[in-house]
Each structure stands twice: as C-alpha cells, then as structure tokens.
Amino acid sequence: MALPIIASFPELAEMQKKCAADFALRELSNRPEGVTAEEIKNLHNDGFEQYVLVCGGTGCHASNSAEILKNFEVAIEKHGLNKKVKIVRTGCFGFCEQGPIVKILPDNTFYVHVTPEDVEEIVASHLESGNKVERLLYVLPTTGEHMPDSKHMPFYKKQVRIALRNCGFIDPENINDYFARRGYEALAKVLQMKPEDVIQTIIEAGLRGRGGGGFPTGQKWKITREVQNDTKYVVCNADEGDPGAFMDRSILEGDPFSIIEAMSINGYCTGANHGLIYIRAEYPLAIHRLEIAIAQARECHLLGNNILGTNFSFDIELRYGAGAFVCGEETALIRSMEGHRGEPYVKPPFPSVRGYKGYPTNVNNVETFANIPPIILNGAKWFASIGTEKSHGTKVFALAGKVNNVGLIEVPMGTTLRQVIFEIGGGIKGGKKFKAVQTGGPSGGCLCEKHLDIPIDYDNLIAAGSMMGSGGMIVMDEDNCMVAVAKFYLDFTVEESCGKCAPCRIGNKRLYELLDKITKGCATMEDLENLENLAKVIKDTALCGLGQTSPNPVLSTLLNFRDEYIAHVVDHRCPAHQCTSLVRYSIDPAKCKGCTACARNCPVNAISGTVKNPHTIDPAVCIRCGSCVSRCKFGAITVE
Amino acid sequence: MKVTIDNRVLEVEKGVTILDAAAQAGIKIPTLCHMHMHELNYANKPGACRICVVEVEGRRNLAPACKTDCTEGMVVYTHTPRVLNARRTVMELLLSNHPDECLTCVKSGRCDLQSVAIDLGIRKVSYQGATTHFEMDKSASIVRNMDKCISCRRCETACNEIQGVGALSATNRGFGAIMGTAFEKPLTDSECVNCGQCVAVCPTGALSENPHIDEVIAALNDPTKTVVVQPAPAVRVALGQEFGCEPGANVAGKMATALRQIGFDHVFDTDFAADLTIMEEGTELLGRIEKALKGDKSVKLPLMTSCCPAWVLYMEKHNPDLLAHLSSARSPQQMFGAIAKNYFAKKIGVDRKDLIVVSVMPCVAKKYECKRPEMSTNGDPDVNISITTRELARLIRQYNIDFAKLPESEFDSPLGESTGAAVIFGVTGGVIEAAARTAYEVFTKKTLGSVDFQAIRGFDGVRVATIDFNGTPIKLGIAHGLANAQKLVDLVREGKCDLHAIEVMACPGGCIDGGGQPFHRGNGEILAKRGAGLYAADADKKIRKSHENPDIQKLYKEFLGTPCSELSEQLLHTHYSKK
Secondary structure, X not given: OOOOOOOOHHHHHHHHHHHXXXXXXXXXXXXXXXXXXXXXXXXXXXXXXXXXXXXXXHHHHHOOHHHHHHHHHHHHHHOXXXXXXXXXXXXXXXXXXXXXXXXXXXXXXXXXXXXXXXXXXXXXXXXXXXXXXXXXXXXOOOOOOEOOOHHHOHHXXXXXXXXXXXXXXXXXXXXXXXXXXXXXXXXXXXHOOOHHHHXXXXXXXXXXXXXXXXXXXXXXXXXXXXXXXXXXXXXXXXXXXXXXXXXXXXXXXXXXXXXXXXXXXXHHHHOOOEEEEEEEOOOHHHHHHXXXXXXXXXXXXOOEOOHHHOOOOEEEEEEEEOOOHHHHOHHHHHHHHOOOOOOOOOOOOOOOOOOHHHOOEEEEEHHHHHOHHHHHHHOHHHHHOOEOOOOEOEEEEEEEEOEOOOEEEEEEOOOEHHHHHHHHOOOEHHHOOEEEXXXXXXXXXXXXXXXXXXXXXXXXXXXXXXXXXOOEEEEEEOOOXXXXXXXXXXXXXXXXXXXXXXXXXXXXXXXXXXXXXXXXXXXXXXXXXXXXXXXXXXXXXXXXXXXXXXXXXXXXXXXXXXXXXXXXXXXXXXXXXXXXXXXXXXXXXXXXXOOOHHHHHOOOOOEEOOOOOOOEEOOOOOOOOOHHHHHOOOOOEEXX | OXXXXXXXXXXOOOOOEHHHHHHHOOOOOOOOOOEEEHHHOEEEOOOOOOOOEEEEOOOOOOEEOOOOEOOOOOEEEOOXXXXXXXXXXXXXXXXXXXXXXXXXOOOOOOOHHHHHHHHOOXXXXXXXXXXXXXXXXXXXXXXXXXXXXOOOOHHHHHHHHHOOOOOOEEEOOHXXXXXXXXXXXXHHHXXXXXXXXXXXXXXXXXXXXXXXXXXXXXXXXXXXXXXXXXXXXXXXXOHHHHHOOOOOOOOHHHHHXXXXXXXXXXXXXXXXXXXXXXXXXXHHXXXXXXXXXXXXXXXXXXXXXXXXXXXXXHHHHHOHHHHHHXXXXXXXXXXXXXXXXXXXXXXXXXXXXXXXXXXXXXXXXXXXXXXXXXXXXXXXXXXXXXXXXXXXXXXXXXXXXXXHHOOOOOOOOOOOOOOHHHHHXXXXXXXXXXXXXXXXXXXXXXXOOOOOOHHHOOOOOXXXXXXXXXXXXXXXXXXXXXXXXXXXXXXXXXXXXOOOEEEEXXXXXXXXXXXXXXXXXXXXXXXXXXXXXXXXXHHHOXXXXXXXXXXXXXHHHHHHOOOOOHHHHHHHEOOXXXX
C-alpha cells in the first residue's frame, strides 16, 4: 500500500476527510442508537455493507484467530461477497476470556469462542442471509440469555473508552483507519499552538501518570520543557510487567498510531526531537505493529523532519527490554536503554532533568500517552469532567481472577469496585462469596468487602491501603487464602528484585520465608511481629518504587485479614483451605457409600476401604490434592 | 541555606548531602556502601545499603543521607526510634546473609560491616533464612569469597570507573545478585589485572589477598635455605599504621629490625633495585630519544614504564597492539630477584635454588608477577614469595614482636643501599621524577640544580610536564588509575601523543594505595600522608640520584658492565605478549 506524503495542514485535513468518508458506516455503527438501512443507503463510504472484525490481539491470535481470518477470506470469496463484506483484523476487544472474538458491523453482533470451522456458518447464515448464528453469541452467565450485540452486554455498557477508543475497532496496521478517527488532528492542532499552552491544557485536564505513580503528566512535561538543553528525549514506557496486566500491550497492538502521535505532541511541547519506546521483547505482536506504524508514519512524513511543513522534527526508535519487572521503574528503564544493568538509581535528579544519556527525558507510560490526543481534541474541561475531583478521566484495568467476565475494561475514575466487579465483571464465578480484590499488582494491596463502595481513584486506593498501579485487578473469593496471596506476590518480587539495595534484596526474601513459614503452620506470634516490622522497614528504606511498595501485599492483608494470619499461626488452620500443609481431608463414615471412586482416583493410594463400606484417608500419605473431593458424589469428604 | 539536623541549625552550601552536612556538625551518620575520596576522584555512592537512612520532616519514607541533598529549611533527625529500628533491621538483614565467621575472617577488626554492627548494638539476628553460596575463587593475587559480599558496589566502582578494567560488576538479580566476572569465569581468566583495588576498598572479607605467610615461615625454618627479604618503597610509610603509628610515618628502621628478628638472613631493600631500574629504564629511554632525535621514525615513543605489574598485564590484556611502547626493563621486585639469585648468591657461595627471595610489597599484583614464567630460571623463580604490607604486619604479630618498642636499624649491604630517587617510586610521579634526575645528567652531562621536580608531583589523574634538557624539551606524562592511563594510551594509538615517556601506576596515588597496604577505609588523608612521607624520605637522603648510588656503581663495575649490556638485557629485561 503506497501512502501519500502529507506535508501540510490542508493536506492532512483532506486525507482525514477522505478516510473518514470511507469509514463512515463503521463510525455510525458505533452510535448508541445504531444505524438505519436508510442511512446506509445514503452513505458514500468505501462501498462495503458489512464489516467482519476479527480480533488480532495476542490472546485471540494465540487461539488461532489468524486461521479464522484466512477462512473468512476464503468463505467470502466463495460466497461472492467480496464487494459487500470487508474483513478487518483489529486489536483487542478486551473480552479476552471469550476469545477468539469476531464482531460483525454495522449490527455489532458479538461472536465468542469462534473456531475456524464456525466461519463458513457465519458467512452463509449471517453475512449472506442475515440470520445471526445463535450458538456463537455471548451468553449472559447470570440469566443464560443470548446477547444479540455488544451494545447490550453489561461488560461494555458501563465502560467509557478513551484510551481504548480505537482498540478492537480500527485496523492497527493501516494508518488510514487512524486518520478516519481524527488521527493526527491533535498533532496538527498542537503544531499551531504555543507549547506552553498545550502543556497548560494537559495540566488543566488533570491527567495523571497511568503507569502507577499518578504524577501529574502536565507538570512532568513542564519540568522537561523548562530544562535548557538542545537534546531532549521522549520515552514511552511500554515495559508492562505486572503479572496479568496487558493494558499497554493491547493499546500498542490495537492503536499504535495514537502513541506515536502523542509522543510527537510531547516532543513538540518539551523540545525533544528523539522518541524512544522501551518495550519488552516478549511483546512480539506489539513490536510488529509498532514497527509497521512507525514505517507508515514515516512514509507519510508524519515522523521525520519538518512534520506537516513546520520546523518541528521528530522520530521514534524502539528499544527492547529483556522482561525485567524493575525496568518499568523509570530510572532502571533509562539505565537499561543506555545498555547498562537495569537498576534504579536514587532520584533526584529526576529523568525530566537528567535522564537518558544525561539529557532531559520525559518518560510517560503507554496509557498516559493514549489519553493525550483526545484531551487535545476535546479540551481540558471535557477530560476534567470525567472522574473524581483529584483523578480525572478513565482508567484501564485488567480484570481477572474469580469474576465471570475476565478481560480489559476502561471505566471513569470514581466507578466503585462493586460496579466493576459485579456489573462489568458479572459477579463472582460459581456464585461464591466475594472476599478480596487485589489492585496495583505486586506493589498494590488487597481490599475487602468494606472497600467495595469506594470510588476508584489514585487517592482513595492509597487511603484504603492499596494503590492504582498500572491497572491490574484480581478478584478473589472465599477459597483464596490471603496469606497465600501475599506469599504469591512476594514470590514475584523476590524473583524480580534487582538486588541493588539491601532491604529489597534480602528483606523481601525474608518476608517470603516468614510467609512460607506461616502457610506451613510453623510460625510463631513473634514471627508475625517480625513480619510486620520488616514489611514496614522495607517500605521505609528501599531504594526504588519497586522495593518501597513490595511489602504492600503483606501490609494490606495484615490490615484487612489479620484474623487469617492468626488462624494460621495460633490454630494452625487455613480458613480458606488453600494452604495444603494445614488442610486435613477426612471421610464422613455416615455419608460414605463405599463406592470406591475416591480410592480409585487417589494418585497416591492414600484412601483405603472395601466396597460398600466407609473408606478412610491416611493423612500421612495424603498429598491434599483434592481429587477425592471432586470425585465424591455424596459430599462425604470434608476438608478442614 | 539553613538546615536543622538533630535540632542543630546549620548553614550549608547548595548540593551538600545530609551526610556531609551532618559530618560538618560532628554528627557521624553510619555508612556502609558509601566511600568517597576526593583526593583520588573515587566516589562510590550507589545508595544501596540503606544504613545511613534518616528521618526528614515532611517526607513519606526515610531518606538515605548519603544521596539526599540538603534543601532550604530541611529538618532532619538522625536517631529517632524509627531510624534506629530501620538501621538495625537492615543490618540484621545483611547479617542474616553473611557467614558467622568473624573470629577466623581475614578482615576481622578491619571490617566495616563488623564496625557498624558493633556501633548499632546488634545482639541477635531476628531474620534468618536461606543464605547465598558461591564457589571460592583464587587467582595468583586475589581470593574472592562472595559469601561475604554485601553488594556495596565499591569493587565495581574501583574496577570499572577508576581502573577501567571491567572485571567485576553486578551479576544475577534479587537475592542472588553478586559482584562477579562475566560468565562467572575465574578471575584469572577474566579481564582482571590483579591490581587489587577491589581488595583495597572491600568493606568485608569478600575480597582479600592470596595469603603467603605460611610459605615464608616454612622457608625461614628450613635450615638448607638462605632467606633474603626486600621491602618495597611504599611499605615503609604504611606498615606503621598497623601498629598505631601516625599515617605516613616512615618506619623503615623499625621494619629492618623486625625483619631481622623474624629471622631473615639478609635484610635488603627493593629501593636498591629501584635505583637499578632507573639505570636500565633511563638508558633505554635515552636510547630511544636519541634515535628519534636523529630522525629514526621507527622508534616507539613514548616509552611507558613497566614497574607496575598490574599496568603491564593491563597492557597485555587490553592494549596488546601497543606493547612495543612498554619499557623492557623488569620491575624493581624482579630486578632485585635477578641480582640476588645471579650475583649475590654467587657472592656468598649459595646455590640459587637455596636462596629464597621474599618480597614485601604494597601490592597484590606482585604475587602474580613473581609467578610469570619469564621471571624464573629453569623453574626457579627469581622472587620466590611475595607478601603484602598487611601480611608482614601479621607476621610481625605472630612472631611476638612489639613493633612500637623496636630500635631502628639499617638495611644490609650490598643490596640495601638506596637513594632518594628510589624511595619515591612508591608514589605517583615518583618513577618519572627519579628517571628525569638521572636522564638529565646523563643526557646533558651537567649537574641538576634542584632535584625536586615539583611540576611532576601531585594527585591529578593525568599530568604532563615538559623538562628542559639543556635546550631539548623532554615531555613527560604521568597517569595513575588505569582509566586515566587509558586516556593517554588512546592518544598514543591515535598518534596524537607527543610525549617521550609516560609513567603509569595502576593504583590511584601509586603504590601508597596499593591493594596490599593497610586499609585506608575511605580516609584519603592517610594516602596523602603516605605520599608526603615518601617525599620526606627522599629529601632526607644524602644521595638523591640513582646513578650516584655507590653500590649500584659497584654492581655495574663488578658484574653487569654497563646499563643495557648483554648481561643486563638477559637478567634485568623482559618481554611481553598478548594475554
């Protein structure tokens, strides 16, 4: 695809107009009220009547969406629909648990768990004859109802998509799709403004860093701008490392141009001509899409010298990270980009003053950048009207754990945890009881029932003992042991500590060991005191953000679930029956029918007994795997 | 600006850390990883150990005093319960992954970790768990016991920033993070040049010299052996520190007595060989200069000194293309060995195999040097055993000698006589100054007015001076610290260096800060005093030019003939190869 050189503002406007016209039907389908046949008739779009959006995000890609795409091409050709139906490989739809996902526009039909074999039926039945394939529609877990389109799905209804505005909607490998959605209009606008005024807009919008720290983005830009230096850098932190978090990856895979445009805006405002994207090498698809996007932007002269005919020049290079969690910390990231060991250093100096190779460097996270073009286009007031008093806009969360709807969501700041978990998330899986929600990844904490109605924002989460972090949100039910949860996160931190400062290097190891002792039932109350002291000292003394926040999972569970710790230590009991060392399996002779199912399935032959007589479990042999419980039809096996 | 530390209002300059501001007011905040010696441009400030944390009003967490600059109106508390608890807890953490081997540790009594633990009053370690274990690594010069490493990063800074060697740096991560070599190779196979600066700055017993006292004791007790000893110039101004003397005090006389009491048969002096080095190296230099003046373009100038074995190995490992610039003259230690075994042994009628030469060096690289194959004749090394200043102090203690009470005595003849030129070999600039004294007089056939070349002296990392050799300007360069030396080497490689000679000592400050010296523990003043001690020893000498040393003159007359004669070349010179 040859792309035109866009060398002036009018040329850009012309291009946007043309692309928006081609895109008109897709844009209309996005309206809440939908699109009428009459409207379709009067459109002068690219000529297609229907669009098949196949998810090309990492999750669906791994579940063979590439073959689904190929089958659509073949089937559409076979049914002679080439002129009527366009296939688009998009970025992530967010509802990854239901993947591979195929969405049909303009009616927004949302097909889930699609296999390559289903394609023929979708084409023949839906695209050709207008009959939706019922069996592939999303089923609401609470009612069993088939949802006719995505607009009625609770998962999407409560969401407000700003950062994710183009994800799952445009072709991320085609800059024309981006133009169609006001792409580069923000940069054009900015280039006709004074940098100070642009920064003022960002300050007034109240955008705060989405990578976890929550530092006011406009202030950061202002500091970088005010440092005098001929060479400055803009860095996009795409080193997303929280376990289970994939917000940034999805944005890069689904809407890479928005990041390139936002970095260019940042370059113009701060006086930087060099952009660097630090991305982990284990995000190959995101890297691939970024490479394509950068190449297309260069081809259009939207990266390079004299962008849009102005004096502003800017280009972007990719830098690969090796997947160290600590390299998401901005000083460690800079060290890593410089070719050194990825280790944090003590701030100040802040990167805005002295960063990459000693030059002023503005580091922002992917999601932060994704918010920039909409703020420029819609104004600071619009952005500030969304969210809470001190946290404006939206936040993307990777919702996971024991909820019905697992996936990527974007909600306005101020949405309550209850709304996220029970409305968007569809409640707890299997009708179990909610116990806790972990936010902020390994740096965050566990909140409980009493926190469900607090509006989510930076300050409220910190006040409750957790943090926003980059947006991980893991829901736990009554079967989750909170000591084990803390231990899980410490295991991660111990693995990911760079080892530079003593409190993090040795302290976290000792925290883990103490937690391990507790889960094995051999800890004392003195250990518990030591655990709490150590956690506080690490928080107080560690060098970087990783170390200072690493005890949060321990401190927050101690705060909200201290009784569980005490049960482990004093009663040698795990209330959630998760800590295998503390769990005892036994068979209730009154209920056991002697069917032998448990004994036959026990992997270690710990169960003995004869047919039609009550069986017994030898606790010395039992490995507490739980397979007998799942086999027993009579509920005779008790766990305590 | 004004800051308040422990309720005391202080006036401090911008850019001063809390640690330094507190020190000005006599408040000694404990540190462990921090080491800053302005004199040597050595600054290890990773902010890694977190022992120096203090409470700053309005700050959420504790601040590392070593890395936090004072700000106007800052209010700091250095010993609140929160601070003391944090410090003790961090210390307990460090101790929880440190072997309980204080009583048998080489560093006991001189260990920073031990000192701070004592000061913090640690009586038990509440946090116990897994410990890290690494294989012991022993090179000819250095023993690495990384089980004792506390990741202070001092060795990394010394090895990378001061020496530019890059043998040691942080490897692995998390609990397993450790200062190691690339691909965990033994030091011998790494980039290491044995300079021992890592040993000089290590706060614990993780890095130490490869010990050789037991070999010395065995030789002294072997009735078939005649044992001679040669202490290097820099040893005499450092050894006293081990016995409570003032830093820089010249204890050559007491040392000679001690060595005699220990039982060495002949107590000689490396200084004698330093004078000999000047004769050989100076002659080599003048030869090259004269050739160059006659228009010979093939002559390799500048000539680089070769007294320092770490520097020589550095050239062999890191700049093998420029080996022709190195003087072929052996180091004083090795010249001494060669003369002792080939001249003195014959003189006293002892087979060279029965003459044991022991050197006492400020250096750990010398241990490696005497093991170089070209430094042996038919498998018999010219220098059998090299021990460090610290090891000599241990030997003196083990031999129950009350050093402070010793009378002074002279070195033995004939290999004990030396000049002022020789004693300044131990400080940066000393070798080139000594060479200049002799070269000037040989070249111009005139007598020097003043022998003190002040322009050459000092502690700047790279220094250049031009000396007027009666109308011929001779340009001399000096570098100490290998990273500084590399700057001159790069110029030579690029053909941009018009110097005639370059003196390089691997250790910053020269041998006074060698890896075998009593530990300075971050106190740069000690090193300055050692340097001053050597210059004072020079000034005290009656003879201050190497070529005027009567025993050297006698040696040439009786044995060697002339400098750079065939016999001199065979015994006193060597060759180098890419390593």
